[in-house]
Amino acid sequence: MVISDDSGQLFTIEGLVAGLIMMATAFIIVGSLNVYTPGDAHISDMQLKQLGSDALLMLDTPDNYGEENTLKELAEKVSNGGADAVAARTEFKTAFEDELEEGTGSTEIIDSIRYNATVYYRDIGTDSIKSYALGDSGSEISRQPAISTGRLILVESGATERIFRVEVRLWRE
Amino acid sequence: MERINDEGQWIVLMGFIISVALFFLAIIVNQSVTVGQTTSEAVIEFPKNEIYEVREAVIDIAKEGDSLTLEQDLYAISMDRMNAVVYYDIRADRYTDIYYNYDEIEIHFNNGVTKYNETYWLAKKL
Numbered sequence: 049m050v051i052s053d054d055s056g057q058l059f060t061i062e063g064l065v066a067g068l069i070m071m072a073t074a075f076i077i078v079g080s081l082n083v084y085t086p087g088d089a090h091i092s093d094m095q096l097k098q099l100g101s102d103a104l105l106m107l108d109t110p111d112n113y114g115e116e117n118t119l120k121e122l123a124e125k126v127s128n129g130g131a132d133a134v135a136a137r138t139e140f141k142t143a144f145e146d147e148l149e150e151g152t153g154s155t156e157i158i159d160s161i162r163y164n165a166t167v168y169y170r171d172i173g174t175d176s177i178k179s180y181a182l183g184d185s186g187s188e189i190s191r192q193p194a195i196s197t198g199r200l201i202l203v204e205s206g207a208t209e210r211i212f213r214v215e216v217r218l219w220r221e
Numbered sequence: 222m223e224r225i226n227d228e229g230q231w232i233v234l235m236g237f238i239i240s241v242a243l244f245f246l247a248i249i250v251n252q253s254v255t256v257g258q259t260t261s262e263a264v265i266e267f268p269k270n271e272i273y274e275v276r277e278a279v280i281d282i283a284k285e286g287d288s289l290t291l292e293q294d295l296y297a298i299s300m301d302r303m304n305a306v307v308y309y310d311i312r313a314d315r316y317t318d319i320y321y322n323y324d325e326i327e328i329h330f331n332n333g334v335t336k337y338n339e340t341y342w343l344a345k346k347l
Contacts, residue, residue: 080250090261101270170297172290177301197270198302200278200295202285209285211278211294213302 100197103147123212127205137183164217194219305332
C-alpha cells in the first residue's frame with residue numbers, strides 16, 4: 049500500500065540544491081586546475097632555441113673520426129668567396145633542413161620550422177663585423193616571433209685561423 | 222516582540238571561515254599566473270647557449286693554438302652578436318703530473334645581466 053505522506057518537501061528540495069551546489073563546485077575546481085600563463089609562450093621559444101643549437105652542434109660534429117665537420121667546411125667555403133660561397137648556401141640548406149626534419153619515424157613530423165641563416169665574421173682591415181647570408185627556408189613574408197641561436201667555429205681562412213659565427217634565426221610557421 | 226532566533230550559529234561561523242579560506246586560495250591561484258611568466262623569462266634570459274659557444278670556442282683555441290687574430294675575432298663577434306664582453310687567457314703547461322700536461326684556461330663572459338667565470342684545466346697527454 050502506498051503511504052501518502054507529503055511532509056518534508058522542503059528538505060527534499062534542499063537536498064537537491066545542495067547536491068547541485070556540490071557538483072558545480074567540483075566542476076569549477078577541476079576546470080580551473082589548468083592555469084595558462086602568458087609565460088607559456090616562452091617555453092616553446094626555449095625548446096626552439098635548444099633545437100636550433102642542437103642542430104648546429106650536430107652539423108659541427110664530424111660523422112667519422114678524422115673527417116671534417118659540415119659546418120666548418122661550409123664556413124671555409126664562405127671564406128673562400130666566389131662560387132664556393134654560393135655553393136655553401138645550397139649545401140647548408142640541405143644539411144640543416146635534414147637535421148631539423150630528423151625524427152624517429154614513428155610519427156609524422158609536421159614541417160613547421162622556418163629559418164634564416166647568416167655567417168658573421170670580423171673584417172681585419174676595417175675591424176668591423178661583416179655578414180654573409182647563408183640562405184633561408186623559403187620566401188616567407190610574415191613570420192611568428194623568432195629566436196636566434198648560433199655557433200662559433202674555428203675556420204682555416206687561407207693560412208690563418210679565424211673565428212666565424214654561424215647564426216640561425218628560427219620560428220614556427 | 223519576537224524573540225531572536227540564535228540557533229545555527231556554528232553553521233554561520235563555518236560559512237564565514239570557508240569563505241575566508243576560499244578568498245586566500247583565490248589569491249594563490251591568481252599569483253600562479255605571474256610565476257610561469259617570471260620563470261620562463263628567467264630561463265630565456267640566461268645565456269646558456271652563448272656560454273657554451275664561447276667556452277667550446279676557447280677550448281678549441283687552446284687545442285689549436287692561440288693567436289692575436291683569434292682573440293680579436295672572438296672578442297669582436299661576442300660583442301657584436303651576443304652583446305657580451307668576453308675575455309680569455311690561456312697559459313700553456315702550467316702543471317704537470319706523470320701522465321698529463323695541463324693548460325690553464327681562464328674564460329670570462331659578461332653580458333651585463335649574467336656573469337660567467339671559469340678556470341678550465343685542459344689535459345694533454347705527455
